[in-house]
Amino acid sequence: MYENNLRLFDPRKSSVWRLTLAFAAITAVTLLLAITLIYQLLLGEQSRQVERRLDAEKTRIEALASEFDKQSFFQQLDVFRSEGDILIFWQSDYEQSQQLSFLPDNIPSLPETVVFPVLDTGRGQIRLLTTGKVKTVYGNIVLATATEHLQRLIIDFKSITSWTFILAIALTGLFGYLFSRRHLRRVNYFNATAEQVQNGNLSARLSHKDKGDEFDRLAAHINTMLDAVEENFALVQGITDNIAHDLKTPLTRLKLNLEQRLQKLPEMGYELEQLNSIINTFDAMLKLTRLEHGQFPLQLETIDSSQLANDISEILQPSAEQNGQSIDVAISSSWQLSGDRNLLFQAIFNLVENAIKYAGKGATIKIIIAEKSISVVDNGKGVNEHDLQQLTKRFYRSDPARQKEGFGLGLATVQAICNRHSLNLFLSSENGFCAKITED
Numbered sequence: 001m002y003e004n005n006l007r008l009f010d011p012r013k014s015s016v017w018r019l020t021l022a023f024a025a026i027t028a029v030t031l032l033l034a035i036t037l038i039y040q041l042l043l044g045e046q047s048r049q050v051e052r053r054l055d056a057e058k059t060r061i062e063a064l065a066s067e068f069d070k071q072s073f074f075q076q077l078d079v080f081r082s083e084g085d086i087l088i089f090w091q092s093d094y095e096q097s098q099q100l101s102f103l104p105d106n107i108p109s110l111p112e113t114v115v116f117p118v119l120d121t122g123r124g125q126i127r128l129l130t131t132g133k134v135k136t137v138y139g140n141i142v143l144a145t146a147t148e149h150l151q152r153l154i155i156d157f158k159s160i161t162s163w164t165f166i167l168a169i170a171l172t173g174l175f176g177y178l179f180s181r182r183h184l185r186r187v188n189y190f191n192a193t194a195e196q197v198q199n200g201n202l203s204a205r206l207s208h209k210d211k212g213d214e215f216d217r218l219a220a221h222i223n224t225m226l227d228a229v230e231e232n233f234a235l236v237q238g239i240t241d242n243i244a245h246d247l248k249t250p251l252t253r254l255k256l257n258l259e260q261r262l263q264k265l266p267e268m269g270y271e272l273e274q275l276n277s278i279i280n281t282f283d284a285m286l287k288l289t290r291l292e293h294g295q296f297p298l299q300l301e302t303i304d305s306s307q308l309a310n311d312i313s314e315i316l317q318p319s320a321e322q323n324g325q326s327i328d329v330a331i332s333s334s335w336q337l338s339g340d341r342n343l344l345f346q347a348i349f350n351l352v353e354n355a356i357k358y359a360g361k362g363a364t365i366k367i368i369i370a371e372k373s374i375s376v377v378d379n380g381k382g383v384n385e386h387d388l389q390q391l392t393k394r395f396y397r398s399d400p401a402r403q404k405e406g407f408g409l410g411l412a413t414v415q416a417i418c419n420r421h422s423l424n425l426f427l428s429s430e431n432g433f434c435a436k437i438t439e440d
Helices: 002-008 015-067 070-083 148-198 214-262 266-292 305-322 341-358 410-420
Strands: 087-091 114-120 125-136 139-146 300-304 326-331 336-340 364-370 373-378 423-428 433-439
Touching (some): 015 125, 148 214, 300 341, 341 433, 410 433
Parallel strands (some): 326 364
Antiparallel strands (some): 087 139
């Protein structure tokens, strides 16, 4: 049951959840674009300024190399190094001017740059330098500027934006999940009510607020429609019952007259039999209506389900044998029922009689008594899924059933009797047909 509820409320299978995923994707793209734009406007621009400055120093050094001789060139570099905040490193025959134990080999030529850490012995800390080299006729000159603050800002910015991005997507997904779950719960509530109506409960209604959202307005319209359907159905049912009630009296009189003439005209026996069938049908219709409306008084008593099953089997065994069938009673646990014996007898009688009628020749019919359940099972052809859902409706008969005598009131009566006793009726058709009556 719990797994069924999970599947019922699984937002991943809904259009609302797919809309949430689309919204999360749009949010992710928007955040990425916003983060990229902020980075480029702030930190990216600072990085580009560093690169432009190093590139300008490169141009100046290249000009010095073309203007001065080697010794004068390195003297000029020494002056530039002391005047500005750009760090200049070189190796020459005249002077070893660098604060590094060696010049790294992987430094690219400007305007390309690379960031690498160095130990500042004066400050006693690691510094990050953005560096690039200038190729001159007098050798490679390395230009660098300290950018540890900028690099720290970049690292912090990436860390903060990464967590912000993850949190935003997670919250979007979470709230989207809750939102879709809430809407799915309301949609499933609508579906559950629709299934009740489909199963014959025309009194089912949707609860709603007078001034609510679109679901509440839809619920109000559906309730109005169901009111009209129930009213029309009750009208038709009332007309049918009235016709049955009004015709029952003259038909009963006609039956009495035919019975009086039967001795003189024996050939009227067939007509009398057909008339009895019509009267019995009207009786069943009227009885079914009284059961459905709770107007049939119950004579409650404690009933031994095993004895009930054995009595029905004994009565219907001859009918089954005429079709080459057999009725078996299997008792695994006795069930003491509280209810109207005549009505419960009729309910199980109808189930076994239907099995005899439709299971086919040579079938085996079992009445199974278990803990709080009575099942009537046969190994016949069964019925298809569509017919299975309609069998408890008044006058419904599947195509194969139309070849047999009957009016389609048997299972409808069983359902009404079960409802009157707060019992459940379950129909299934796997390798035959099974009708099971259980207690709530």
